[in-house]
Amino acid sequence: xxxxDYVLIALIxxxxxxxxxxxxxxxxxxxxxxxxxxxxxxxIISLAAAAVWWFAAxxxxxxDLDSSITEDSSTASQVADAYVTDSDI
Amino acid sequence: xxxxxxxxxxxMLLLGLGLFSNRxxxxxxxxxxxxxHSIGPVLLLLSLFGTTMTAFALVGSTGEAWQTGxxxxxxxxxxxxxxxxxxxxxxxxxxxxxxxxxxxxxxxQFFRERLESNGIGLLLFPVLIALVIPYILxxxxxxxxxxxxxxxxxxxxxxxxxxxxxxxxICLVVFVYVFFGGMRGTAxxxxxxxxxxxxxxVVTFVLVAYNLGGKPSLLESMQAATARLLETEAGxxxxxxxxxxxxxxAAFLLIPLSVAMFPHVFQHWLTARSSATFKLPIVAHPxxxxxxxxxxxxxxxxxxxxxxxxxxxxxxxxxxxxxxLAMTVNRLGNPLVxxxxxxxxxxxxxxxxxxxxxxxxxxxxxxxxxHYSRREKFSDRRKVxxxxxxxxxxxxxxxxxxxxxxxxxxxxxxxxxxxxxxxxPLVFAAIYWRRLTKAGAAASILTAMGVWAVLFYRSNFGxxxxxxxxxxxxxxxxxxxxxxxxxxxxxxASTVALVLxxxxxxxxxxxxxxxxxxxx
Numbered sequence: 001x002x003x004x005d006y007v008l009i010a011l012i013x014x015x016x017x018x019x020x021x022x023x024x025x026x027x028x029x030x031x032x033x034x035x036x037x038x039x040x041x042x043x044i045i046s047l048a049a050a051a052v053w054w055f056a057a058x059x060x061x062x063x064d065l066d067s068s069i070t071e072d073s074s075t076a077s078q079v080a081d082a083y084v085t086d087s088d089i
Numbered sequence: 090x091x092x093x094x095x096x097x098x099x100x101m102l103l104l105g106l107g108l109f110s111n112r113x114x115x116x117x118x119x120x121x122x123x124x125x126h127s128i129g130p131v132l133l134l135l136s137l138f139g140t141t142m143t144a145f146a147l148v149g150s151t152g153e154a155w156q157t158g159x160x161x162x163x164x165x166x167x168x169x170x171x172x173x174x175x176x177x178x179x180x181x182x183x184x185x186x187x188x189x190x191x192x193x194x195x196x197x198q199f200f201r202e203r204l205e206s207n208g209i210g211l212l213l214f215p216v217l218i219a220l221v222i223p224y225i226l227x228x229x230x231x232x233x234x235x236x237x238x239x240x241x242x243x244x245x246x247x248x249x250x251x252x253x254x255x256x257x258x259i260c261l262v263v264f265v266y267v268f269f270g271g272m273r274g275t276a277x278x279x280x281x282x283x284x285x286x287x288x289x290x291v292v293t294f295v296l297v298a299y300n301l302g303g304k305p306s307l308l309e310s311m312q313a314a315t316a317r318l319l320e321t322e323a324g325x326x327x328x329x330x331x332x333x334x335x336x337x338x339a340a341f342l343l344i345p346l347s348v349a350m351f352p353h354v355f356q357h358w359l360t361a362r363s364s365a366t367f368k369l370p371i372v373a374h375p376x377x378x379x380x381x382x383x384x385x386x387x388x389x390x391x392x393x394x395x396x397x398x399x400x401x402x403x404x405x406x407x408x409x410x411x412x413x414l415a416m417t418v419n420r421l422g423n424p425l426v427x428x429x430x431x432x433x434x435x436x437x438x439x440x441x442x443x444x445x446x447x448x449x450x451x452x453x454x455x456x457x458x459x460h461y462s463r464r465e466k467f468s469d470r471r472k473v474x475x476x477x478x479x480x481x482x483x484x485x486x487x488x489x490x491x492x493x494x495x496x497x498x499x500x501x502x503x504x505x506x507x508x509x510x511x512x513x514p515l516v517f518a519a520i521y522w523r524r525l526t527k528a529g530a531a532a533s534i535l536t537a538m539g540v541w542a543v544l545f546y547r548s549n550f551g552x553x554x555x556x557x558x559x560x561x562x563x564x565x566x567x568x569x570x571x572x573x574x575x576x577x578x579x580x581x582a583s584t585v586a587l588v589l590x591x592x593x594x595x596x597x598x599x600x601x602x603x604x605x606x607x608x609x
Contacts, residue, residue, distance in 0.1 A: 012171070012175065016342070019163065020339055022335065033308075033312040036315075036328040038160065038163070038328070039387075041163075043383065045163075045167050046376065047375070047376070050170075050374075053375070054372045057367075057371055061364075062364070065182060065183075066365075
């Protein structure tokens with residue numbers, strides 16, 4: 001695994017903990033006088049999730065995904081259709 | 090009449106789009122089922138989002154917020170924002186890569202090769218079909234009910250368009266653009282529908298905020314709507330997440346994992362032009378969920394403060410919270426807005442239905458007919474014809490079944506998500522665990538479905554007695570384990586079966602492992 005993969009795992013873990021964390025916000029705590037803090041907290045988490053996935057797309061993207069895709073896909077598809085093994089029909 | 094016109098115009102637009110996309114078709118089976126792997130990032134984002142979001146994103150979210158308060162946003166929406174993207178990143182991109190490399194069109198083709206087992210396909214096929222069908226029926230049934238509600242007063246008797254007629258029209262429209270447009274038509278239609286329900290959701294929110302708050306500016310109206318909730322204890326509770334037990338809040342993290350095993354989502358993944366195409370959907374998905382869910386959650390919560398009270402559903406003895414959004418919008422007294430919102434709800438329903446019809450047609454074509462026939466019998470043109478015939482049959486059967494919905498159709502559909510979640514360990518292990526065996530996979534599927542069936546039976550087929558909470562397992566605290574959502578039990582059981590059986594059975598051959606776990 002690369003350094004970026006470890007960072008990504010840590011960021012996702014933080015995100016999940018933050019998502020579950022109950023800050024104990026009360027009904028009177030309102031942002032701009034209408035948005036409950038608990039909801040604001042979850043909005044920030046949604047935006048943070050987008051940021052974490054932006055990091056994943058930029059720095060922890062899996063390697064070699066496209067490299068060996070040279071085969072004609074219709075031929076490969078026919079092979080997949082015909083796949084039968086020895087033991088278990 | 091205005092509402093009916095708006096709906097009719099919208100449906101005509103969809104039909105036009107489906108027929109137009111048919112003109113872009115290359116005529117091959119790959120194009121019909123997978124859009125020739127040519128879909129770019131924006132279209133993939135919109136089509137994937139439309140496929141994963143159902144009418145629940147608009148109607149259900151508003152009703153749940155009315156009942157439970159703003160905590161549902163964290164429990165259902167932001168959790169999905171994190172975990173849907175995780176599924177796309179960890180499962181979708183890898184399956185796309187295998188699919189492109191080895192020519193898969195369905196999940197079962199992947200599992201057959203990965204596990205060197207024909208039997209795993211025979212086991213998984215009926216399970217996937219059985220889990221998707223209730224989801225389809227709910228969509229069709231829901232579409233009929235939505236149109237009936239929106240056209241109330243249209244007929245001389247004061248009734249709306251009968252549910253069977255509305256459902257039939259929706260099936261016909263979806264059928265036409267899927268039949269003629271295939272995956273390309275479906276992707277374009279989904280993109281349009283995603284934009285429609287996102288835009289209409291936001292517009293409706295602004296109008297409802299003004300209506301419920303009754304102040305000259307939007308901010309003041311929103312403040313007034315929230316202030317009304319502060320006047321009562323019940324209202325104050327809706328502004329916190331105290332209404333949701335921590336265990337339930339945590340358990341809901343599992344439900345979004347179901348996306349990784351949706352066969353229709355798999356098919357959309359395979360349409361991507363390259364692996365990089367996934368980057369935009371992965372990053373933007375949480376933001377899109379935010380845009381759709383936040384207005385609905387606020388509207389539902391404010392509706393409670395405004396005293397909107399949906400009628401009691403006789404079957405459950407509980408308020409029918411699915412009516413909250415319609416009742417809130419009806420207060421506007423604006424048929425155009427009501428018509429537009431109806432079109433938005435139908436868009437959310439149809440953007441899932443189309444992909445499900447297409448994917449079941451593709452599965453029957455590839456996993457049954459082509460797999461068990463001599464492949465030289467089928468030219469590419471005949472494969473397309475076969476898929477189309479299956480789509481005709483599936484739409485017809487689904488429509489007929491939707492005319493006689495079981496009483497528990499809503500709860501069955503919700504339970505199906507738990508079934509898909511129970512299959513998540515299978516797909517994750519198939520990608521990341523070399524030691525997974527076909528016996529382990531079979532044990533995992535059988536355990537997931539067995540536990541699902543037992544718990545569903547124990548839950549009175551998903552219908553709790555009036556006034557009782559939803560079913561939990563264990564039913565009482567057992568050896569310190571508290572009652573939990575069925576999805577937790579199903580997923581834990583299927584994971585344990587998968588690991589234990591895999592460890593004591595023979596792993597796949599080295600060539601197969603080298604194929605799916607190439608050395609770096």
